[in-house]
Amino acid sequence: MVKVDLITGFLGSGKTTFIKKYARYLMEQGQNIGILENDFGAINVDMMLLRELEGENCELEMVAGGCDKDCYRRRFKTKLIAMGMCGYDRVLIEPSGIFDVDDFFDALHEEPLDRWYQIGNVITVVDASLEKTLSKEADYVLASEVANAGCVLLSKTQDASAEEIRQTVAHLNRALQEIHCSRVLKDEVICKDWEDFTEKEFKKILESGYLVEDYEKLYVDQDEIFQTLFFMDEKIAVSKAKHAAKKIFADPACGGVLRVKGFLQDGKNWLELNATQHETTLKPIGVGQDVLIVIGEKLNEEKIRYYLE
Structure with a gap:
């Protein structure tokens, strides 16, 4: 099997x-x-x-x-x-x-x-x-x-x-x-x-396997808890994206941001952006697409877009 x-x-x-x-x-x-x-x-x-x-x-x-x-x-x-x-x-x-x-x-x-x-x-x-x-x-x-x-x-x-x-x-x-x-x-x-x-x-x-534990189940509608915002073809410069990510996490008006991820083009090369509250990393990647994705709770798209523009 x-x-x-x-x-x-x-x-x-x-x-x-x-x-x-x-x-x-x-x-x-x-x-x-x-x-x-x-x-x-x-x-x-x-x-x-x-x-x-x-x-x-x-x-x-x-x-x-x-x-x-x-x-x-x-x-x-x-x-x-x-x-x-x-x-x-x-x-x-x-x-x-x-x-x-x-x-x-x-x-x-x-x-x-x-x-x-x-x-x-x-x-x-x-x-x-x-x-x-x-x-x-x-x-x-x-x-x-x-x-x-x-x-x-x-x-x-x-x-x-x-x-x-x-x-x-x-x-x-x-x-x-x-x-x-x-x-x-x-x-x-x-x-x-x-x-x-x-x-x-x-x-x-x-060898860890799994457990079958009893716990109190709640109805969870993912669309009501977490949001995913897509910012496509924005052509954001690498330095600006890193700075914007820090601002977005620091500003409570943006909502409860958990993660910013996506791809940025640096000349002819693509970079993978992965940002959390604690760190922002950029790594080379062979193929990418011009997109930034913001994931979190009760996100304010207008405020987030302000930092990305």
């Missing part, structure tokens, strides 16, 4: 970066893998970032969003049926920033998927410098993803202090308590710079 790993994580946590490292490790072990991207945005930036993995041992697929929940579930199941005939050893699924893990479990226990697939691991990626103040709805999303994870992988630990990491784990445990989940995170939290990962860390991830 084909093993399936679900990689969840809060918006901007670093899921795509982890998948790139994890996928390369699996391919080095001789595995043929498929990566299924689930994205509700008009432009799937993460899909573009994973293109470099495509080759003889790795294929990329995407489930298009922009529809109601039942329609999305049908598309998700149909895509997995098609992928079940491709001869993969393992499939990695990266959902959108908001995802009900129960939908994942339910789908894989339905025919014919239950004859082809076996749930491997549920891995949740969390920024080691997690925002201290999140809305009740955002905390619920975070806790519901962590509740079933076999391992919780902290990202950007090299940029976080020991106290920030301690506070992040404490925040996760408080969020679990808020949804009346009895789980308390301990040894399942992996806290190490990803660049220093060895066989030991990857083996722990591969």
